Amino acid sequence: MTREEYADILLPNVKHDSAYYEKLYPERDLKEGAIVTRYAPSPTGFIHIGALYSAFIASKMAKQTDGVFFLRIEDTDQKRTVDDGVNKIIDDLEKFDIKFDEGVTPSGDKGHYGPYTQSERKDIYHAFAKKLIIEDKAYPCFCTEEDSKKDKEKQEKYKDRIGYYGRWARCRHLTMEEVLEKINNGEKYIIRLKSNGNFNRKFKFKDLIKGKSDLPENDMDIPIIKSDGLPTYHFAHAVDDHLMHTTHVIRGDEWFSSIPIHTQLFVMLGFKVPKYAHISPLMVDDNGTRRKLSKRKDKEAAISFYHEKGIPNEAIMLYLETVANSNFEMWMEQNKDKDPNEFELDFKKMSTGGTLFDYDKLINISKNYISKLKAEEVYDLALNHAKIYDKDFSLLLEKYKDYSIQIFNIEREQKKPRKDIAYFGDVKNQMWYMYDELFNTPTYEWQNITDKKEIELILNTYLNEYYNMDDDKDNWFKHIQELAEKLGYASNMKDYKENPNNYKGNITDISMVIRVALTSKSMTPDLFEIMRLLGSERIKERVKKALQS
RNA sequence: GGCCUGUUGGUGAAGCGGUUUAACACACAUGCCUUUCACGCAUGCAUUCACGAGUUCAAAUCUCGUACAGGCUACCA
Numbered sequence: 068m069t070r071e072e073y074a075d076i077l078l079p080n081v082k083h084d085s086a087y088y089e090k091l092y093p094e095r096d097l098k099e100g101a102i103v104t105r106y107a108p109s110p111t112g113f114i115h116i117g118a119l120y121s122a123f124i125a126s127k128m129a130k131q132t133d134g135v136f137f138l139r140i141e142d143t144d145q146k147r148t149v150d151d152g153v154n155k156i157i158d159d160l161e162k163f164d165i166k167f168d169e170g171v172t173p174s175g176d177k178g179h180y181g182p183y184t185q186s187e188r189k190d191i192y193h194a195f196a197k198k199l200i201i202e203d204k205a206y207p208c209f210c211t212e213e214d215s216k217k218d219k220e221k222q223e224k225y226k227d228r229i230g231y232y233g234r235w236a237r238c239r240h241l242t243m244e245e246v247l248e249k250i251n252n253g254e255k256y257i258i259r260l261k262s263n264g265n266f267n268r269k270f271k272f273k274d275l276i277k278g279k280s281d282l283p284e285n286d287m288d289i290p291i292i293k294s295d296g297l298p299t300y301h302f303a304h305a306v307d308d309h310l311m312h313t314t315h316v317i318r319g320d321e322w323f324s325s326i327p328i329h330t331q332l333f334v335m336l337g338f339k340v341p342k343y344a345h346i347s348p349l350m351v352d353d354n355g356t357r358r359k360l361s362k363r364k365d366k367e368a369a370i371s372f373y374h375e376k377g378i379p380n381e382a383i384m385l386y387l388e389t390v391a392n393s394n395f396e397m398w399m400e401q402n403k404d405k406d407p408n409e410f411e412l413d414f415k416k417m418s419t420g421g422t423l424f425d426y427d428k429l430i431n432i433s434k435n436y437i438s439k440l441k442a443e444e445v446y447d448l449a450l451n452h453a454k455i456y457d458k459d460f461s462l463l464l465e466k467y468k469d470y471s472i473q474i475f476n477i478e479r480e481q482k483k484p485r486k487d488i489a490y491f492g493d494v495k496n497q498m499w500y501m502y503d504e505l506f507n508t509p510t511y512e513w514q515n516i517t518d519k520k521e522i523e524l525i526l527n528t529y530l531n532e533y534y535n536m537d538d539d540k541d542n543w544f545k546h547i548q549e550l551a552e553k554l555g556y557a558s559n560m561k562d563y564k565e566n567p568n569n570y571k572g573n574i575t576d577i578s579m580v581i582r583v584a585l586t587s588k589s590m591t592p593d594l595f596e597i598m599r600l601l602g603s604e605r606i607k608e609r610v611k612k613a614l615q616s
Numbered sequence: 617g618g619c620c621u622g623u624u625g626g627u628g629a630a631g632c633g634g635u636u637u638a639a640c641a642c643a644c645a646u647g648c649c650u651u652u653c654a655c656g657c658a659u660g661c662a663u664u665c666a667c668g669a670g671u672u673c674a675a676a677u678c679u680c681g682u683a684c685a686g687g688c689u690a691c692c693a
Contacts, residue, residue, distance in 0.1 A: 109693055144692050212691085228618055229689060257691050266619085283619065293691040300693050324620055324688035347622085350686085357685070389641085393629050396641055418629075420622050421686065428628065428642050438655090483655050514652085547651070560650090578651035590653040 073243055074200040076250065077207050077258065078193045078292070085198040088191050092180055092310045095135065102134035103314045105170070106160075109141050110152025114159040115368040116424075117319070117349050117360050120387050124346060125317040126165045127412050134314070138170030139307060140184040143297045153184075159370055163380050180311040185303050192298040195306050195336060196258050196291055204263075204335050205291060207256040208238040209249050232262065236288045258292035260302075264331055272326055275315070275344035275414040285327035301325065305332040313341050320345040344414050349390070350421040360424055367424065377452040377491025382433035389432070392416045430489045438486040442476035445488070449475070452491035460495045463502050473600055474501050477592040485592060500586040501600065506609075509587030511616060515576050525554060525580045526610050536603040540595050551577045584613035 075081075095103060106122040108114070114122075129136035138157070142148045154173055160166075169178025176183050199205035208231075215231065222229045239261060241249075249256070264284035273279050291302035298306070308316060323345045333340045350357040351365050360368045367373075373383055388395045391412055398410050437445065446464070453461035464471050478485035488494060499505040516522060532553075533546040548558035555571040557563035563573040582594050585606060591597060598606060 107693095111693090141693065147692070208691090215690090223617075226617060230618095259691095277621070280620075287689090290691050295691080297691090299691070303693095320621085321687055321693090326620090345621095348686085352627095359686075390628075393641085397630095397639095400640090422629090423627065425627055425642070431642055478654080485654055487654055544651075551651095573651090575651050582652065588653090592652095592654080594651065 068243065070201045070203070073246075074197040076247070077200055077256075078197050081193045081197055082190050083194055085194045088194055088310060092312065095312045097135070098133060100132055101314070102128050102132045103137075103312055104129050104134065104317050105137045105139050105308075105311070105313055106167075107139040107141050107318075108156055109144065110148050110156065112149045112152055112155065114156055114370060115360070115362045116370060116383075116387075117368065119160070119163060119165075119370065119383075120349060120390070121317065121319055121346050122160055122165055123163070123384065123387055124391055124412065124417075126167075128315065128317060128344075128414075129168070131411050135168045136166075137178060137180070137311070138167045138172075138183065139311070140171050141300065141303065142184060142186045143293075143300065143303055145186075145295070145297075162370075163384055185307070186297065188303075188307070189296060189298075191310070192292065192303060192306055193296075196298075196302070199260070199291070199335065200258070204261050205258050206239060206241070206261055206288075207246055207250075208259045208288070208290070209241075209254050209256045210238055228266070230287045231259070232266075232286045232288060239288060255294050257290045257294050259288040260291050260332065260335070262286050262288050262331065263335070264327065270327075270330075272330070274323070274326075275342055276347070276417045277320075277323065277345055277419050282327050285331045287328070289328055291332075301328050301332060304329060305336055305338060308341055309333065309336070309338040315342045315344060317344045317346065320347050344417075347418055348421050349424045351424055357421060357423060359421065367426065375456060375492065377449075377456070377493070378429065378433045378489075379436060379448065379491075382429070382436045385436060386429045386432050388412075389428075390418075390422050393418075434486050434489040437488045437490075438479070438484040440479075442472045442479055445475045445479070446472045449491045449494045453495070456492065457495060463504060467502065470501075470600065474498055477596040477600075487592070500588060500591075501597070503605070506587075509616075511583050511587045511613060512589040513583055514579050514589050515572060516580055522580055522584070523614055525550070525577060526584055526614065528554060529577075529581065530607065530610060534603075534606070536606075543595050543598075547577060547581075548574060585609050587613075 097103070104125045106125050108118060108122075126136045128134070140153055153171060157171070157173060167177075169180065170176070170183045182188055196205060210231075214237075218231075218235055219229055221227075222235070227235075236259075238259070262285055264286040266283050266286040268284050269281040270284060271279060272282050289301060290299050292298055304316075307313075326343065329343075330340050348359045351360050351367070362368050373380075385407065388407065388410070392410075394416060395410055399407065402409070440448075446468070450461055450464045453464055487497060500509065513522070516525070529547075529550050533550045535542070535546065538546060551558045551574045554577070556577055557570040557573040560573060560575070563570055578594060579589060582591055582597075583589055585594075585601060586597065601609070
């Protein structure tokens, strides 16, 4: 029996041979230096921030070199795949403006290097596995789970390296006849690589991010085709990235230790080894120790967490970019007029250790981002957020649209805008008192002056003698100063600081009484603007209300 | 257990053999400015780069050992 016939029995019904597929996927016609890379998730549900991070880096690298970025779905583990998982991934990434040049889309594949879903490429993997069998670089293995468990126990006992290799690779030396007999008996099998590596020999490897290192050769006869006929990750990676002409494999650093397997697979298959860039993971502090951000344990791993808070997607991207390349922030500072997209990411500037996910920093970036938006943009975004997470508040925003925009415009759209909205979930908390519907039973935060009589005196004197709704800001302030003087308060801080004993208090006390009476809060944006928006009717009403409380 | 990788302040980091008294940003603290808060401005916050030894005229930067942390060690990706 020839090896071809033998391979046919092991992997029957393969329509084409590997040469056929090699021809089907020709070299890409791209300019020098163009990066062809991919995002290759398993469809296991929502996308988390770590995945978003690597998808972003990969997409940006392709874009800035006029390369190709494609989406490949790695669904070779059928137990883990989730219904509609693919659409969720595409949806999520779209929100962050990450788009694919080719690959899986909701309406089918796009591009000439498909299919882009691994479960649809079974015939292709089998063609290449057959090639390996014919060349005596792969063989069937009939070991059961029981067998490998026993071997593992022995290996542990004798302190031997754990795994299926060398003398432990018992099916490696089965003769063709023995194999055929087992198949006739109906025994199940997988296909394993016949490794030619020597664990005690090292080879030099250069990762684009991690730099140079010496790695031991792989000597494990790793599975390449599972008993369900689907390939393992390693094998699919080699076949797909070769056929799809991926130039750079950009992925999470948990794959780094599989490099010996992957380079070996490429070489044994006769493929050119691609360049690798292993991204270090985002970490969290878990009671003093750091660990990788976990989809299951950490609420901040889910994209929905930020969505719920109302942190703009753009701010998240800005944050991820500063984590990716720490010189990004400085670049932004020096190129204020430029689009952040013009910044070029550099593998060499990516950190090699795990980065602690810094929520404070994200908030700061978000705050700065929102402060630069126009009032109307803030209104739209706040409304969108409220529509989902605070229906009642969204109704108010819609009912008083112009009024709300004016509130958002206080101390905004100027050189040094107010930075008080960190995320849209916080908007109501900052401006609820501007809506009568929400100003029902406020708790007044009186400061310094708490004596009811004094408060009453200040407010009444102000309303009766100094308040003029038509005042501009200068006159308005002048009137407050006059009020202060009349009641024995210092009208400017300098005088007060020189002789504090000459006064009952100072102008800040007077303003505070008015501020708290009108809003109940001691911290608000500019009082003059607030009063202008409230209007004289409501000012009078609110003063009355405050005095009754 | 084995094999890799990493370790610069509260955090992210820059620096990678000599003008570095270790950039910059976040956080924190104080002061100034301001009718409050915020903004802005100023100042402070690592005498030292996990620890130990070595190489060198010179080390955060090179070498080795130790400790700690992370990853991999599946017919999961």
